[in-house]
Amino acid sequence: MGPVTLKGKTAVVTGGSRGIGLAIARGMLDAGARVMIASRSQDSVDAAVAKLGAGASGFAADVSKESDIAALAEAAIGELGAVDILVNNAGINPYYKRTEHTELAEWQHIIDVNLTGVFLCTRAIGQGMLERGKGAIVNITSVAAHQGLTRGAAYCAAKAGVEAMSKSLTQDWAARGVRVNNVAPGYVKTDLTAGLAANDALRGEIEDRTPMTRLATAEEMAGAVVFLASDAASYVSGATIAVDGGRIAT
Numbered sequence: 514m515g516p517v518t519l520k521g522k523t524a525v526v527t528g529g530s531r532g533i534g535l536a537i538a539r540g541m542l543d544a545g546a547r548v549m550i551a552s553r554s555q556d557s558v559d560a561a562v563a564k565l566g567a568g569a570s571g572f573a574a575d576v577s578k579e580s581d582i583a584a585l586a587e588a589a590i591g592e593l594g595a596v597d598i599l600v601n602n603a604g605i606n607p608y609y610k611r612t613e614h615t616e617l618a619e620w621q622h623i624i625d626v627n628l629t630g631v632f633l634c635t636r637a638i639g640q641g642m643l644e645r646g647k648g649a650i651v652n653i654t655s656v657a658a659h660q661g662l663t664r665g666a667a668y669c670a671a672k673a674g675v676e677a678m679s680k681s682l683t684q685d686w687a688a689r690g691v692r693v694n695n696v697a698p699g700y701v702k703t704d705l706t707a708g709l710a711a712n713d714a715l716r717g718e719i720e721d722r723t724p725m726t727r728l729a730t731a732e733e734m735a736g737a738v739v740f741l742a743s744d745a746a747s748y749v750s751g752a753t754i755a756v757d758g759g760r761i762a763t
């Protein structure tokens with residue numbers, strides 16, 4: 514077995530300024546990687562890099578903007594030399610509406626960030642991986658790719674789309690040395706779910722439907738990502754690890 518270590522490797526983590534992305538960046542640094550985080554706000558990027566400390570760097574980029582992602586890919590090569598690992602973590606879920614009340618612009622916003630953003634980052638950073646014949650991409654999807662969430666059609670469609678994209682990329686890239694996998698979190702305590710977690714009725718419903726009867730911490734997402742990014746997962750591509758307290762099993 515290859516070791517579960519990222520010693521000597523380099524990584525880009527999108528949405529790394531807080532929540533799950535920040536915890537993943539910290540886990541990767543602890544596992545020995547050098548990590549560049551990206552998110553839209555320069556101030557949040559700078560604050561997160563300061564928190565992460567040695568081995569961390571950052572770049573402000575919006576994953577839904579092609580020109581930002583071209584600049585991110587260039588900055589990553591400038592800072593890290595080459596990128597071994599890409600974690601497509603940036604994601605949003607800003608609307609809580611049934612489809613009949615959803616504006617096209619709202620649908621498009623979620624698809625642009627959660628689905629097209631993954632395509633743009635994968636294409637831009639995957640290029641260098643293909644040229645070097647090695648790389649690992651880990652997409653942060655969701656239980657929403659497997660179970661219908663109420664008032665979340667665009668979010669579910671985008672996350673299921675990313676998992677389908679990973680299978681297709683595996684057909685295209687696995688023989689060329691680039692592995693593409695997913696980690697599907699259950700409910701995790703972050704800014705994204707703050708409203709939900711603060712609502713006793715909604716939180717209770719989630720706890721009831723989760724065999725482990727609790728929400729996760731962001732730190733609990735890092736282990737599966739580090740494993741999939743490491744050489745210990747050298748024969749794994751197109752797979753999804755659910756880190757969901759058993760929710761998809763119900």
Ligand code: NDP
Pocket residue numbers: 527528529530531532533534551552553554557574575576577602603604605626653654655656697698699700701702703704705706
């Ligand atoms: P948070 O809202 O806590 O953090 C989101 C991160 O993404 C921030 O760093 C934010 O920074 C960044 N971001 C948002 N939009 C963009 C964009 N357009 N371009 C670049 N960066 C962006 O979310 P979580 O940590 O909770 O979620 C992380 C991922 O995990 C998402 O993909 C989410 O869908 C997924 N997930 C989360 C679950 C949960 O329960 N929390 C459950 C299942 C999946 P900034 O605002 O500065 O851009």
